[in-house]
Amino acid sequence: MxxxxxxxxxxxxxxxxxxxxxxxxxxxxxxxxxxxxxxxxxxxxxxxxxxxxxxxxxxxxxxxxxxxxxxxxxxxxxxxxxxxxxxxxxxxxxxxxxxxxxxxxxxxxxxxxxxxxxxxxxxxxxxxxxxxxxxxxxLRGSTARNLNGTILVTGFPFNHKNYNLMNKLLIQCADLRRTGSTALDLAYVAAGRVDGFLEMGLKKWDFTGGELLVRESGSLVTDFTGGPDYIFSGNLIAGNYRIIKAIFNTMHKELMQCVE
CATH class of the missing domain: 3.30.540.10 (Fructose-1,6-Bisphosphatase, subunit A, domain 1)
Structure with missing residues (x-):
């Protein structure tokens, strides 16, 4: 080490x-x-x-x-x-x-x-x-090539406002989970225990440690537009390149609504 x-x-x-x-x-x-x-x-x-x-x-x-x-x-x-x-x-x-x-x-x-x-x-x-x-x-992150069979974690509340977003993901992935610890969610992405993560409105202390773990494990962290502004917005997507691309392709419209 x-x-x-x-x-x-x-x-x-x-x-x-x-x-x-x-x-x-x-x-x-x-x-x-x-x-x-x-x-x-x-x-x-x-x-x-x-x-x-x-x-x-x-x-x-x-x-x-x-x-x-x-x-x-x-x-x-x-x-x-x-x-x-x-x-x-x-x-x-x-x-x-x-x-x-x-x-x-x-x-x-x-x-x-x-x-x-x-x-x-x-x-x-x-x-x-x-x-x-x-x-x-x-550690190395997940090698999943698409959303089929993947496990994603989120902190999004399961309510009517996020119904379309959650439903689109659940149709394609194996499971969508809310574990209650953002830090461990990101650590688990880095470990390949889960394939991706998405959350909005996080504070700096919520994600700063976890996002470095993800990046150093070979995966990526972006905001809801695919850029690096998650540091300021607190809106994060984490996973390997293919998973992030699949999430954007699946729910680009819903993600844009979140940041409007």
Whole structure:
């Protein structure tokens, strides 16, 4: 495994936070597992992550899901992007599918990504130009050539507004799933466990780590027009070239309606 110093720190921070989250998951007070309780856990996990980062890199900027721009420094060349718990509702319902996500942006380019699933002890890592790994083993994305037999994941709500969009995909693919953790969705695309991903309106901390994992596994991430503006719009499609092309061919009209 390629180990840049900041990647080492990101791994350490993700494991510390993940262990805390797993401890509360395994020994909860059933009367306390609610949004307020989980928010406290997320803040504790976030504090641990920040503590590790600040110990080694006190002058770096940190952008967090919970507190926004937590530490802003004059030198913004390095930014740490944190999601202490991706999959909050899963945690509340004791559905074991959630993760910690940490990414590092250096001079406006995402260079490091760590997504840690503390329940399965699965550590997804990527460094720009060095590939994506799971627990030290190299990953490659799906090799599917079309939508037939594929599994796609999304965060789109299954409601009447998205009926045509969902229906068109379900007709062609084997299954369309909502797992509840954007970070793990993208990690699973990188691992080839699912063939594609689409979601809209995501925040920077939701996808920054995952999109590097996808790109370093040989797949692509685009916005709903096939371009790179997902960084600003939060509208993402991820998968290999053929899958993304098939999604556009199937539902171009519906995707355009989403961005209008």
């Amino acid at each position: 390629f180990m840049h110093p900041m990647l080492n720190i990101a791994i350490s921070a993700a494991r510390v936070a993940g262990n805390l989250i797993a401890k509360f998951y395994e020994t909860p007070d059933n009367d306390e597992v609610n949004n307020c309780f989980v928010k406290k856990i997320k803040k504790k996990a976030e504090y641990l992550i920040v503590e590790v980062i600040r110990k080694f890199y006190p002058h770096h900027t940190i952008l967090s899901e919970e507190l926004g721009e937590l530490y802003y420094c004059k030198n913004t060349d390095v930014q740490w992007i944190i999601t202490p718990l991706s999959g909050t509702n899963n945690f509340i319902k004791r559905f074991p599918h959630f993760s910690v996500s940490i990414a590092v942006i250096i001079k406006k380019h995402t260079k490091i990504a760590v997504i840690y699933d503390p329940i399965r002890n699965e550590l997804f890592t990527a460094y720009s130009g060095k590939g994506t790994q799971l627990n030290g083993y190299r």
